[in-house]
Amino acid sequence: MTCGPIKTLISMEDPIDELATTIKRKCDSLTPLSSKCCIYRVPRNLRKINENSFTPSLISIGPFHRGNPKFQAMEEQKLRYLQKFIQRNSNRDLEDYLSSSMKWEKEARDCYLATIHLSSIEFTEMLVLDGCFIIEFFLTWVGSAVDPNDRIFHRPALSQAILRDLKLLENQVPFFILEILYNIAFEDNEKAPSFLKLTCECMIGLGKVPQHFKKTKILHLVDFLRTYYLPPDKKEICYEDQDWEFPDGISELYESGVTLKVDKDDKFLNIEFENGVLYIPELMLENHTESQLRNLVAFEQCHYPRESFVVDYVLFLDSLIYDRKDVDVLVNHGIILNSPGSSEDVYRLFSNISKGTTYSRGSFYYADVCRRLNQFCGTPWNRWKAILRQDYFSNPWSMISTIVAVVLLVLTIIQTYCDIVQLQY
Known part of the structure; x- marks a missing residue:
């Protein structure tokens, strides 16, 4: 009467042993992982x-x-x-x-x-x-x-x-x-x-x-x-400081007093911000530019997740390009040379090229640039200076008109003051 349960237990254990043996055999046949791996299928x-x-x-x-x-x-x-x-x-x-x-x-x-x-x-x-x-x-x-x-x-x-x-x-x-x-x-x-x-x-x-x-x-x-x-003199990246945010679109930065200057260096990753001037290397958009950028991004995602300079670059430019107006600002300053397409094409390129990518806030290469841009634009005086420059000193005629208006205002104040003084005496 006691043999039945024992036979059942044995028959239940056999499949487990067989399955364990099969899995171990598969594990033993695995190809050893190599640290030399560098050529990947795109995720x-x-x-x-x-x-x-x-x-x-x-x-x-x-x-x-x-x-x-x-x-x-x-x-x-x-x-x-x-x-x-x-x-x-x-x-x-x-x-x-x-x-x-x-x-x-x-x-x-x-x-x-x-x-x-x-x-x-x-x-x-x-x-x-x-x-x-x-x-x-x-x-x-x-x-x-x-x-x-x-x-x-x-x-x-x-x-x-x-x-x-x-x-x-x-x-x-x-x-x-x-x-x-x-x-x-x-x-x-x-x-x-x-x-x-x-x-x-x-x-x-x-x-x-x-x-x-x-x-x-x-x-x-x-x-x-x-x-x-890669920038020849790569800045040292802080892997802990995450206290930064992406800046506003480039047209907003421009209206806040940021001056744009194109850098003729073909190292397109070498973006700098100094003394209110944002230096961005010239980027020529040709027929195969998107393919090249996407493959560089895919390679970094697979092989350089902590040194993803190209990924950080496309994310930074994506933050500067909110709409076609931002593209026009970059094109007008000679930063983007767009030979094959329209502003809409450039906008679509940078809004799509960063999709599906991951990045580390602690090792983002342009974190300090973002931080200083936001600090500069957060200073009211910089925005006021920008308004004066863009609205009243953007061309010689508006400059002359502004100066004449100021002179007339000063003369009017002086005349009014003199009239008041004469009335008192």
Whole structure:
């Protein structure tokens, strides 16, 4: 009579043991996490706002979009560019590039957040084909002569579209792989620039490597762009002080006495506020500007959550742009150069680009700028001076009219005083 319950208990425990064994087996098969991870899929909350900004239009680089029929036409171009690249060093053959890349396979795989389901052969082929294409593309971009049979550079729209695709977060190979392949091709050429210098010439049109690059390890081409745009002398961030608020729109700041000045420095993150003057670097809005900004934002959200300079920048500009009136103020002062669209387009860009992002109030890069702007605008005297300047001294005619009115008022007061004095005597 006592056997029944025992058998029932055993039968109930077996499924638990089996389930525990299955889960442990799955845990044991997990790929170890790597601190080298730096290439990510764009988070869904950012991607859904503007899918096109994160998706390649012409070419797939790396594993995330590999095999998509949409990019099949460019696979032939990769092979053609591979042939051209290998010919740059007659002492090396394809096997040298493949074997060197395969030695670094594990380190390259560790750079990707997602598990890459490619065999060792497939992964190595991808690194060499994509890496050699990028390098040969850069060399052709900065070169003086273009092969008359080249199907990319004889169509400027194609070369611009490919350059845009190379700046997408999901379209990357590790930078160190590019350097390895480049160094093999130019190992005997002492006059050849470093690959970093070549990247500077192609990506930002700069003929030299900025000083702060020498202290930084570049992870990939998106990280290269972020590193370039970082302020060279980054202010020390206080990770505790959260006593600040975003300022009013730029038109409100202007009416409160803030003077706007455009900074021609192309480091668009370097915003300063000193002695009532807000210095904002010039921002050229072109066809691919939104895509570049969004990918920099996505990269920081994934990789630099405590040093999110680009995220802080778009949030700060979003706070300055409440409506089209604010856009007009920035455009009229030469801060925003808006070539392709209207004020409404600029307003929509900055109101949408910050959606889905998170930031830390304690490490917000422009916290001190916001604090000093609000303090300046909260001083009544500054607003009164602004009213005088904008309403009465905005042009020579209004200035003359104001001075004449003041002189007449003074003369009237003097005349009245003299008349009163005469009556008393």
